[in-house]
Amino acid sequence: MRAVYPGTFDPVTYGHxxxxxxxxxxxxxxxxxxAHNAGKRPLFSVTERxxxxxxxxxxxxxxxxxxxxxxxxxxxxxxxxxxxIRGLRMLSDFEYEFQMALTNRKLSDEVETIFLMPxxxxxxxxxxxxxEAAGLGANLAAFVPxxxxxxxxRKLRKRSR
Numbered sequence: 515m516r517a518v519y520p521g522t523f524d525p526v527t528y529g530h531x532x533x534x535x536x537x538x539x540x541x542x543x544x545x546x547x548x549a550h551n552a553g554k555r556p557l558f559s560v561t562e563r564x565x566x567x568x569x570x571x572x573x574x575x576x577x578x579x580x581x582x583x584x585x586x587x588x589x590x591x592x593x594x595x596x597x598x599i600r601g602l603r604m605l606s607d608f609e610y611e612f613q614m615a616l617t618n619r620k621l622s623d624e625v626e627t628i629f630l631m632p633x634x635x636x637x638x639x640x641x642x643x644x645x646e647a648a649g650l651g652a653n654l655a656a657f658v659p660x661x662x663x664x665x666x667x668r669k670l671r672k673r674s675r
Contacts, residue, residue: 517541517597520586524556529636538576550583587622
């Protein structure tokens, strides 16, 4: 069975990678789908996020990186995916994710949402917090792969000029 794991991935974190690894234990193929979602004003372009995810998942079988624009259920249906994977880090994620899952079900009862929880060591990690910490000079080794930290610092330096 094919599953779609959609998100902004701005930037990809060890928490995202952990969920991908959990998902490939359950599904035949996991498509990690980078949302265009300009409303979130991402730091990295879609092309950059796809590149970082491709590097982060190198060597993982059954994973494909893609991008999409529009409704995730429409994207999933186009690919023949029956499942959308969403990560739940903390209880605070649940209400929003539950609303989104029910809305997606109303839009397409052909696609189910399955929630996965990351390892507890990543439960508090969010891309937003990582960007804030990077901007303040924190060591990000526990949160993102080294190449992501390098890209993040480079991007933040360019922005501050």
